[in-house]
Amino acid sequence: xxxxxxxxxxxxxxxxxxxxxxxxxxxxxxxxxxxxxxxxxxxxxxxxxxxxxxxxxxxxxxxxxxxxxxxxxxxxxxxxxxxxxxxxxxxxxxxxxxxxxxxxxxxxxxxxxxxxxxxxxxxxxxxxxxxxxxxxxxxxxxxxxxxxxxxxxxxxxxxxxxxxxxxxxxxxxxxxxxxxxxxxxxxxxxxxxxxxxxxxxxxxxxxxxxxxxxxxxxxxxxxxxxxxxxxxxxxxxxxxxxxxxxxxxxxxxxxxxxxxxxxxxxxxxxxxxxxxxxxxxxxxxxxxxxxxxxxxxxxxxxxxxxxxxxxxxxxxxxxxxxxxxxxxxxxxxxxxxxxxxxxxxxxxxxxxxxxxxxxxxxxxxxxxxxxxxxxxxxxxxxxxxxxxxxxxxxxxxxxxxxxxxxxxxxxxxxxxxxxxxxxxxxxxxxxxxxxxxxxxxxxxx
Amino acid sequence: xxxxxxxxxxxxxxxxxxxxxxxxxxxxxxxxxxxxxxxxxxxxxxxxxxxxxxxxxxxxxxxxxxxxxxxxxxxxxxxxxxxxxxxxxxxxxxxxxxxxxxxxxxxxxxxxxxxxxxxxxxxxxxxxxxxxxxxxxxxxxxxxxxxxxxxxxxxxxxxxxxxxxxxxxxxxxxxxxxxxxxxxxxxxxxxxxxxxxxxxxxxxxxxxxxxxxxxxxxxxxxxxxxxxxxxxxxxxxxxxxxxxxxxxxxxxxxxxxxxxxxxxxxxxxxxxxxxxxxxxxxxxxxxxxxxxxxxxxxxxxxxxxxxxxxxxxxxxxxxxxxxxxxxxxxxxxxxxxxxxxxxxxxxxxxxxxxxxxxxxxxxxxxxxxxxxxxxxxxxxxxxxxxxxxxxxxxxxxxxxxxxxxxxxxxxxxxxxxxxxxxxxxxxxxxxxxxxxxxxxxxxxxxxxxxxxxxxxxxxxxxxxxxxxxxxxxxxxxxxxxxxxxxxxxxxxxxxxxxxxxxxxxxxxxxxxxxxxxxx
Numbered sequence: 033x034x035x036x037x038x039x040x041x042x043x044x045x046x047x048x049x050x051x052x053x054x055x056x057x058x059x060x061x062x063x064x065x066x067x068x069x070x071x072x073x074x075x076x077x078x079x080x081x082x083x084x085x086x087x088x089x090x091x092x093x094x095x096x097x098x099x100x101x102x103x104x105x106x107x108x109x110x111x112x113x114x115x116x117x118x119x120x121x122x123x124x125x126x127x128x129x130x131x132x133x134x135x136x137x138x139x140x141x142x143x144x145x146x147x148x149x150x151x152x153x154x155x156x157x158x159x160x161x162x163x164x165x166x167x168x169x170x171x172x173x174x175x176x177x178x179x180x181x182x183x184x185x186x187x188x189x190x191x192x193x194x195x196x197x198x199x200x201x202x203x204x205x206x207x208x209x210x211x212x213x214x215x216x217x218x219x220x221x222x223x224x225x226x227x228x229x230x231x232x233x234x235x236x237x238x239x240x241x242x243x244x245x246x247x248x249x250x251x252x253x254x255x256x257x258x259x260x261x262x263x264x265x266x267x268x269x270x271x272x273x274x275x276x277x278x279x280x281x282x283x284x285x286x287x288x289x290x291x292x293x294x295x296x297x298x299x300x301x302x303x304x305x306x307x308x309x310x311x312x313x314x315x316x317x318x319x320x321x322x323x324x325x326x327x328x329x330x331x332x333x334x335x336x337x338x339x340x341x342x343x344x345x346x347x348x349x350x351x352x353x354x355x356x357x358x359x360x361x362x363x364x365x366x367x368x369x370x371x372x373x374x375x376x377x378x379x380x381x382x383x384x385x386x387x388x389x390x391x392x393x394x395x396x397x398x399x400x401x402x403x404x405x406x407x408x409x410x411x412x413x414x415x416x417x418x419x420x421x422x423x424x425x426x427x428x429x430x431x432x433x434x435x436x437x438x439x440x441x442x443x444x445x446x447x448x449x450x451x452x453x454x455x456x457x458x459x460x461x462x463x464x465x466x467x468x469x470x471x472x473x474x475x476x477x
Numbered sequence: 478x479x480x481x482x483x484x485x486x487x488x489x490x491x492x493x494x495x496x497x498x499x500x501x502x503x504x505x506x507x508x509x510x511x512x513x514x515x516x517x518x519x520x521x522x523x524x525x526x527x528x529x530x531x532x533x534x535x536x537x538x539x540x541x542x543x544x545x546x547x548x549x550x551x552x553x554x555x556x557x558x559x560x561x562x563x564x565x566x567x568x569x570x571x572x573x574x575x576x577x578x579x580x581x582x583x584x585x586x587x588x589x590x591x592x593x594x595x596x597x598x599x600x601x602x603x604x605x606x607x608x609x610x611x612x613x614x615x616x617x618x619x620x621x622x623x624x625x626x627x628x629x630x631x632x633x634x635x636x637x638x639x640x641x642x643x644x645x646x647x648x649x650x651x652x653x654x655x656x657x658x659x660x661x662x663x664x665x666x667x668x669x670x671x672x673x674x675x676x677x678x679x680x681x682x683x684x685x686x687x688x689x690x691x692x693x694x695x696x697x698x699x700x701x702x703x704x705x706x707x708x709x710x711x712x713x714x715x716x717x718x719x720x721x722x723x724x725x726x727x728x729x730x731x732x733x734x735x736x737x738x739x740x741x742x743x744x745x746x747x748x749x750x751x752x753x754x755x756x757x758x759x760x761x762x763x764x765x766x767x768x769x770x771x772x773x774x775x776x777x778x779x780x781x782x783x784x785x786x787x788x789x790x791x792x793x794x795x796x797x798x799x800x801x802x803x804x805x806x807x808x809x810x811x812x813x814x815x816x817x818x819x820x821x822x823x824x825x826x827x828x829x830x831x832x833x834x835x836x837x838x839x840x841x842x843x844x845x846x847x848x849x850x851x852x853x854x855x856x857x858x859x860x861x862x863x864x865x866x867x868x869x870x871x872x873x874x875x876x877x878x879x880x881x882x883x884x885x886x887x888x889x890x891x892x893x894x895x896x897x898x899x900x901x902x903x904x905x906x907x908x909x910x911x912x913x914x915x916x917x918x919x920x921x922x923x924x925x926x927x928x929x930x931x932x933x934x935x936x937x938x939x940x941x942x943x944x945x946x947x948x949x950x951x952x953x954x955x956x957x958x959x960x961x962x963x964x965x966x967x968x969x970x971x972x973x974x975x976x977x978x979x980x981x982x983x984x985x986x987x988x989x990x991x992x993x994x995x996x
Contacts (some may be wrong), residue, residue: 064521065700067514070566077557086555089727094553098546098691220699258598348768350782405540410781439545446541452579 058148061116133276157181170200170231170266170310188243195236200265203227204282204371207388209417209428216419218281227385228273229265230285232372234258252297259371261288284370287398288329291373307440309351310397314340321364322373330367338379349401355379357393380415382432382456388417392424409436411452431457481740484530506970509963511981511993520573522698523741528733529695531603532685536724539817541817542690555706558822560828561707566981567992570648570825574698575744576708577648577674580837585847586645588673591655592620603683606748607728612666622657623665623750626759631656631798633750634757635666635850639668639860640719640752642846646838647715647831649708650674650745656851663851665750672734675746678742682733686726687744689818694732696742705820711831717811718835718864720754720802724817755859757814761792796856804863808874822967825878825976826996832875833883834866836911836955843868866928869911876908879996880921880967880978883907890952890986897951900986902963904978910944919969923948926962928981933958952986959983960992 163175177193205227208214212225219226240254262285264272273285295318303312318338324330340355359375375391377384392415399409412433418424432454439447452459519596535873552626565571577585592614599610599619608624625633632655645651646705657666692699703972712724721728727748735745751759771777793993794801815822835964843864848927853979875881886903894970921939926932948965955961981993 042635058522065562068517068520068563068565068571069560070510070511070514070516072512073507075995076505078505078509080557083557090555094550097553098550156822328987346783347770347786349770370985397649398781400777401770402777402782403540403544403770404536406544406774408778409782439541441535447545 045169046165074082080181086316105253110167123430126271159378164265167374168200170198173197173199186245188241190216190239191240191242192242192341193238195234195238197234198231198235199231200231200267202372204230204277204285204386204387206277207371207417208419209386209388209425209430211386219276220276220278223276226271226276228276228282229268230273232261232263233263235262235354242440248302248409249298249300254297254301255292255294257292259288259290260284262286281372283368284372286444288326288336289324289370290326291322291324291370293320293322294336295334305442307443307445308405309349309401310342311344311348312342313356314342323368324367328367329365330369331364332361332369332373333364334359334361334375335427336375347397347400349398351399352401353397355393355397357395358390359391361389363389375417377415377417380413380430380432381411381434381450381452381461382415382430382459384455386415386417386430389419390421390424391415391417405440409438410434410448411436413454430454432456432459434459465469487975500555500858506930508926508928508979509995510928511983513983513992514566516569518565518578520563520571522700524698525739526697528737528740529684529731529742531683532688532731533604533692534686534688539689539726539815547690547816547818547821558824559705561823561827562701562705564707564826564830567991568705568994568996570830574741575650575706577645577650579648581646581648582801583642583646583842586642586651586653586807588954589618589653589668591669592618592655592668593656594701595621596620596657596659603685604726609727611900618668619670621667621669621747622659623748625663625665625763629758629762629797631663631850631852632652632755632800634964635798635831635852635856636753636755636800637665637748637750638932639846639850640749640909641746643713643719643838643843644746644749645862646842646846650743651749652745652747654749656847661870667728667747669745669747670732672732672743674743676734676743679734680736681743684731684742686734687729687731689724691930693742696724696731698741702817706819707827707830709819710823710827712825712888713811713813714808714828714831714871714875716813716820717806717808718867719749719752720800720806720867721749721752721813722754722760723814724820725749725751725756739742740859748875753800753802756822758792758794758800761801767908796853798850799854799856799860802860802863804866806867806870808871818908828875829879829881829996832872833881833907835875836872836907838868840865859968869913872911873908873913877910878915879973879976880965881907881996882921882965882967882978884980884991887982887991888891888947889988892987898952898986900952900955900989901950902948902980902982904946904948904965904969906941906944906946908967909941914969916941916943919930919967921946921948922966922968922973924964925950925954926964927958928960928962930962933961947983950982955982955989956985959985969991 041385055450081110157180159179159181161177163173163177165173169382170313173195174197175193175195177188177191179191182188182190203439205211206214206217206219208216208353211217225417235443236256236258238254240252242250242252244250262273264274269275273282277285279286297316299314299316300310301314303314304310312373315337319333322334336357336359337358340353342351344350344352357379361369361373361375363369371387374387375389376387377391377393379393379395393413395411395413397409399407402408412431414431416424416426416429416431432452434450436448436450448461448463450461452461492594498567498804509680538956559562563570563573563575568580570576570578574782587849587942594614596614598610598612603613604711605621610622610624612620614620623633623637625631637654641654652671652673653668654977655666657664670683670701671682685702691702714722716724728746728751730745730747731742733739735814767786770782772787775871775876776784792801824855846860847860847864850857852860882904885903885905888903890898890900906914906916906919909919919939919941922933923937923939933954948963949965950961960981963980963982964977964978965980967974977996979993979995980991982989983992984990
């Protein structure tokens with residue numbers, strides 16, 4: 033009873049405060065704007081009721097899109113110049129620091145919308161960021177980041193970041209290019225070739241030091257502590273991982289593993305701009321080693337690289353780019369590597385479903401500018417995974433071809449729409465806001 | 478059970494009927510009704526606010542807004558493009574922080590006069606476009622000084638000085654601009670940042686470009702979406718007249734006027750040095766990139782970027798102090814090089830409004846503006862001819878979109894006992910007055926409606942005397958209904974104007990009051 037009195041008094045106080053507070057400038061301006069037309073009843077045209085009804089349905093998506101564009105516009109001003117190690121002309125200028133919250137949206141066929149936001153506070157030499165994504169009750173992530181820019185003796189960035197992510201939509205189809213016929217997989221009876229759905233809870237810390245030794249060349253040293261816990265997807269029923277694979281046959285499944293990983297990477301990128309199509313050459317290589325630290329004790333070595341050429345055709349902004357990406361992981365001890373550490377195919381623009389010790393993606397892109405800051409592209413990717421170099425089965429290549437449109441600044445892609453079709457199915461992707469792809473190589477795992 | 482089924486059927490019927498009523502209720506045209514309040518002539522949007530942050534519009538944002546955001550958001554909006562929201566009951570834009578309103582004169586433009594030499598360069602607090610520097614004159618007044626192109630001495634100076642006067646005559650807050658000679662070069666001195674209108678003399682601070690979409694979120698006075706502002710929608714036609722090839726960010730700027738926390742944001746037209754198609758000429762002179770994408774983005778998309786390179790455009794002009802400013806312009810086909818969303822939303826009444834303001838600028842004012850450009854007699858004569866020809870083109874086009882009648886007075890019914898007594902409306906047909914149309918070929922069809930849009934009598938015709946039109950209306954109708962809508966549509970050479978004029982009249986026959994006008 034007493035608490036109700038308190039609530040009641042609080043409400044009275046709130047109403048009184050609202051009643052007696054001075055009128056704000058925006059309210060007075062809104063009143064002024066409303067009286068300008070001098071209309072007591074606005075005009076109505078035939079069909080307006082139908083339009084209004086439709087507008088009710090489109091109100092939310094329209095404002096989500098507006099919000100995304102608003103966020104992207106802030107992003108252009110704030111973090112366009114935030115590569116991992118800024119080039120000389122790319123250092124964020126900070127008149128007393130800047131703050132921004134940038135909405136993001138990622139949607140693709142077969143997956144829930146991932147709506148999120150990235151908050152960035154930039155004080156010039158120190159920048160912090162916080163990214164939050166939400167795609168449903170069992171899909172969310174939060175990623176804080178702080179980076180210190182050091183200018184002596186050479187331009188470099190020291191960064192620390194965390195990630196906590198719960199993803200109920202993970203899929204594992206077994207190892208090999210054709211998991212159904214690969215003897216390393218142990219499917220439940222009558223489930224050969226099916227994919228198991230699992231929920232992964234992941235907590236990761238990364239510390240990295242990146243140094244730009246040359247205008248086009250940077251070196252990155254990084255270390256991480258990663259904990260991954262795998263269980264059946266909520267609501268997956270017959271498609272749950274445990275209903276597809278024989279229990280105990282998938283290393284790392286239904287358990288929690290912590291891994292310490294250290295990596296060195298080098299990247300040579302001679303392109304003048306990475307958002308706007310421009311010619312150049314990209315070569316990147318990395319190598320690292322990981323140790324599981326909580327009882328399993330598996331040890332692995334990871335290495336790989338990518339190479340791409342960006343060749344102008346007729347115009348400087350018509351770019352043909354062949355690219356080859358090789359990722360590999362090798363077991364260094366007797367304990368098998370967790371299945372979710374195996375090499376995937378993040379560069380393949382079809383569905384990333386194949387895993388093994390080696391992954392090879394070859395692609396050919398043609399991208400051209402249709403108007404300043406808006407590009408179009410045609411692409412074709414092929415992909416194959418294998419247990420070793422001598423086990424590649426190039427007859428079983430998966431492929432995907434597609435078209436895309438993108439909005440970019442000089443150095444960032446700020447949004448894209450792509451449609452890809454191949455022997456793995458059709459995939460439509462819409463992404464708006466600054467993508468997650470910035471930062472060191474470990475973000476691609 | 479049977480009863481339950483009947484109730485269910487009845488419920489379905491009533492739901493269907495309700496839905497039918499809801500949908501069909503909006504299937505008919507219902508005209509607006511104007512309130513009895515007198516028309517607003519000044520909008521108060523100058524309430525004290527804190528100083529907003531300095532904003533920027535990078536090119537990628539401008540392109541994103543113009544080519545992607547506007548189109549994508551628009552695709553999610555099924556509503557009709559709204560009428561402009563900064564328009565009063567008489568279909569005019571009242572004075573506000575956006576628009577000076579009224580009928581400006583040549584003398585309204587000059588508040589400071591040219592800068593008093595010598596000029597001393599000072600550091601700018603903001604990033605300036607290429608070729609722009611900041612100076613204080615001998616009186617301590619701040620000026621932005623725009624350099625000209627090598628070999629094009631005085632071109633941008635003349636463009637800015639001439640067109641800022643003309644834009645001011647249209648009612649916009651145009652920054653004072655004068656050609657000056659500095660170190661042997663002819664430059665354009667723009668008094669900026671400085672308050673305009675009655676507030677000239679107050680301290681002023683540039684806070685960035687006026688955004689094309691939405692509102693400025695740190696300006697509580699800015700409550701009308703910029704795409705819904707007639708003063709901005711009309712800029713497409715202003716651009717066609719004055720040869721503005723693009724709405725660059727330095728053209729429209731927000732200025733904080735007054736001391737911190739007691740001032741407000743005024744919206745000014747500042748960087749007019751690119752008018753008279755000087756901006757495009759500068760672009761051509763600087764454009765050494767033969768690899769740029771094709772000008773037509775759809776062709777660029779369809780041809781995968783392999784459309785033949787377009788090569789350099791011609792840059793020959795009558796004199797070096799003139800941009801690529803031809804006498805002919807097709808206002809219906811005129812587009813900015815980068816789409817400007819408010820202009821894309823312009824409706825016929827918006828274009829008519831600015832068209833009549835353009836047409837109303839007297840020739841003597843155009844001559845005075847040209848003389849301020851400090852250009853030779855040959856260029857002046859050409860420019861005079863071109864500005865007049867283009868003025869006629871845009872005004873003719875704007876007046877062809879509506880029934881271009883302006884009410885000059887309402888004539889009360891005379892006191893008599895006759896049941897046939899009438900009150901009258903006197904109008905001027907601006908298209909006839911300007912000589913764009915012939916009165917002899919024009920007939921007006923006049924309808925009288927009640928406030929719900931129902932016709933109260935058969936359509937009647939009226940013919941003008943020269944540009945003047947007098948329409949007699951039965952006083953008894955106004956006495957009976959108290960509020961009438963008089964709809965007049967011009968038919969010229971057998972072709973009806975695309976839109977009617979709607980006049981909303983209230984009161985009674987002996988004292989009619991014009992409540993609203995919609996073109």
